[in-house]
Amino acid sequence: MAARVLDGKARSAQVRGEIAKTVAALRDKHGIEVCLAVLIVGEDPASQVYVRNKVAACEQAGIRSLHERFAADTTQQALLARIAELNADASVHGILVQLPLPAHIDRQTVLEAIAVAKDVDGFHAENAGRLSHNDPAAMVACTPRGVMDLLAQAGVTLQGAEAVVIGRSDIVGKPMAMLLTNAGATVTVCHSKTRDLAAHLRRADIVVAAVGKPRMVTGEMLKPGAVVIDVGINRQPDGKLCGDVDYASAAEVASAITPVPGGVGPMTIAMLLANTVDAACRQHGVTL
Numbered sequence: 202m203a204a205r206v207l208d209g210k211a212r213s214a215q216v217r218g219e220i221a222k223t224v225a226a227l228r229d230k231h232g233i234e235v236c237l238a239v240l241i242v243g244e245d246p247a248s249q250v251y252v253r254n255k256v257a258a259c260e261q262a263g264i265r266s267l268h269e270r271f272a273a274d275t276t277q278q279a280l281l282a283r284i285a286e287l288n289a290d291a292s293v294h295g296i297l298v299q300l301p302l303p304a305h306i307d308r309q310t311v312l313e314a315i316a317v318a319k320d321v322d323g324f325h326a327e328n329a330g331r332l333s334h335n336d337p338a339a340m341v342a343c344t345p346r347g348v349m350d351l352l353a354q355a356g357v358t359l360q361g362a363e364a365v366v367i368g369r370s371d372i373v374g375k376p377m378a379m380l381l382t383n384a385g386a387t388v389t390v391c392h393s394k395t396r397d398l399a400a401h402l403r404r405a406d407i408v409v410a411a412v413g414k415p416r417m418v419t420g421e422m423l424k425p426g427a428v429v430i431d432v433g434i435n436r437q438p439d440g441k442l443c444g445d446v447d448y449a450s451a452a453e454v455a456s457a458i459t460p461v462p463g464g465v466g467p468m469t470i471a472m473l474l475a476n477t478v479d480a481a482c483r484q485h486g487v488t489l
């Protein structure tokens with residue numbers, strides 16, 4: 202039986218439509234102009250595309266965006282100084298520094314310089330800590346938050362489910378595992394040192410692949426009926442994108458699956474906007 206396709210593009214459009222209404226209501230009823238600052242250092246082409254997409258998504262939702270570009274040789278001190286100004290600027294609700302940063306800038310120092318309340322990427326250690334405490338005030342990393350939304354939309358039962366997260370990065374794997382744990386799943390985190398990935402996958406009702414290796418998860422590794430979420434984005438030699446999951450064989454075995462592109466990717470941007478609106482509401486003490 203072919204798997205149900207979890208359409209992240211359609212869900213993202215729906216979420217972004219709802220966010221646009223909220224942004225308009227915040228402006229019209231509360232006089233709040235939601236604003237996100239997006240900072241990019243250097244000329245990395247992929248990062249530039251990501252930033253342009255984020256800025257465009259803000260505009261579509263009625264969110265004001267400050268797109269700030271810094272030369273590749275910008276000092277860490279200069280970047281930190283600008284972040285401090287944005288932290289102090291009450292008209293700016295969210296601050297995002299596009300990764301990766303040039304080698305001479307310490308990523309963690311920069312991420313932790315962002316005010317916790319404005320950390321719309323959810324990468325600050327304090328937000329990660331809050332998430333691990335299941336604190337609703339945590340700003341949750343956008344991609345894992347998007348995955349949770351897709352699972353909820355699909356009506357997937359998380360409580361008691363066996364979930365395997367492949368990848369343990371601070372920005373995807375770890376927060377993903379934490380969210381699933383908080384939701385009552387029994388979570389196994391697999392990574393580059395895992396001895397027998399297939400053995401873990403065979404037991405998994407839910408698989409989230411966040412590795413960056415094209416088609417490494419195949420249908421024969423999956424438990425029949427598993428829900429498969431493919432976070433991976435890999436550029437193939439022909440220029441097309443593919444995920445970490447071999448879609449064709451996995452779709453034969455899974456009950457539901459996200460495509461690449463059009464699955465998790467669009468959800469990440471939608472959740473960035475959602476985090477920005479949440480941040481603005483909290484900073485102004487508005488409950489919707």
Ligand code: NAD
Pocket residue numbers: 344367368369370371372373374391392393394395398411412413414432433434435465466467469
């Ligand atoms: P990362 O490189 O920081 O982490 C990769 C993880 O995969 C590591 O924890 C590593 O231990 C694990 N890994 C490597 N080889 C493995 C193997 N053979 N078996 C099991 N685990 C293995 O990457 P990341 O930032 O977490 O991103 C992961 C993927 O998700 C990338 O393809 C990235 O482009 C994609 N991504 C997509 C979105 C989105 O919006 N869809 C957002 C962020 C990242």
